[in-house]
Amino acid sequence: MGKIPFDAASVDSIVAYAENLIGYSLADLFPSHEERANSRNRGDLGGMVQKLFFGLSPDSRSEADFAMAGLELKTTGVRWGTTGQFVAKERLVLMMIDYEKIVHEEWESSSFLQKCRLILLLAYLYDTEKSIFDRKFVLRPMLLDLLSEEFAALREDWETIRDTVRLGNAHQLSEGDTFVLGACRKGSGGPSEKLRTQPFSQIGASSRAFSFRQSYLNRIIQTFGVEDAPLRVTEDPRNVPHRAFEEYLDKPVYDIGQHFSMEKPGPNFKGFHRKVAEKMLQAGGYSISALNSLGVEMKTIRLNTSGNPREAMSFPGFKFMEIVEQEWEESKFFEKLETKFLLIVFAQEQGGLEKLHKVAYWNMPHNDRVEAERVWQDTKRRVAIDATNLPKSAESTVAHVRPKGRDGNDKIITPQGTLHLRQCFWLNRSYLRNVVQSV
DNA sequence: GCATGATCATGC
């Protein structure tokens, strides 16, 4: 291999050279390369870019890929979103979390920043039909300095993860624990998964990696990847409750509705409280979709006069034929339970007025996710035997299964070949009571 | 009052 056509010690030079990749695939630039044919390697476009385009030998050492420049190279798949911008296909995995090491570290001198402080992020158009060699690079090369002000929200999440491991709770980590920097599962998963050791506990923990959560990565792409984008990476989701909801706390929900000139809800309208919450969000400069793009999902909970939730909490429906073929980690329910929720809690007072009671973030703790998985596995098992006999709320402290459909005709096929009402997972009312008290 | 079964309006 000849002389590399950039200065490997200069970040600017590397980034400028990376411009030459944009608009092309590796196949465009290296049409006759022998690796093309035998590469079914699904994840290694980054490695190939490093090797072919930059002429470096890939490795996974603790130092950055461009060691002299302290620059880490990452590639990420993007696709066209419905909003007319590119969105990330999935979270961006940055590096494995070393449970033994992180407990002794501080943010500024962390091995995470040693490797990932400076990231050159290249986006390619994700296309399952094409090999990694044929995927075109799009957007601008993105140079990210994780110690710059724009990425300030990372630090608190990194510390949250470290402190969880310090408490001997590495096995309890969840992506939903944090807002922008995630501790995502990395590894085989399933029953055969080999667990890792952790300091301060004998309990084996799943392998996890630092990642930009998908929502955060979207904001990065839409900020750094295009010209003249409004800076939106700086927004920290932790600001939302205070900014949008604080002034309405302890106010009657119908007064809040009136404040926003909301029509009186029709007798059958089931979304009034959610709508009121949405109005408060909007008045605070957010929206449901803005909240989602911050990686947060909003749920409303209404308490009766005795402080119990009026209803269980539902999740998206599942298909009988699908769940019997699925692994837990692939399921929608798993994904939801690693989500960060913003709970908007309304409470009915003895006198009769229902008020905005509490607004707080919550994500499901580990023990309850274990129990939820048990319910899911039991559901999977029972669907295969008799899809009409599924876990009821008395069978678990956390979750159960119940119908969720448009009407009595909303039936789908079961493994028994019969039609049965579509179902979904629910969090038990009694469980939600504890949740509300815990936040 | 609760568990369970059965919808409802909305928004994409």
Added chain:
DNA sequence: GCATGATCATGC
């Protein structure tokens, strides 16, 4: 047309 978040309705 359909999934979704949420609530209604019934029976014990």
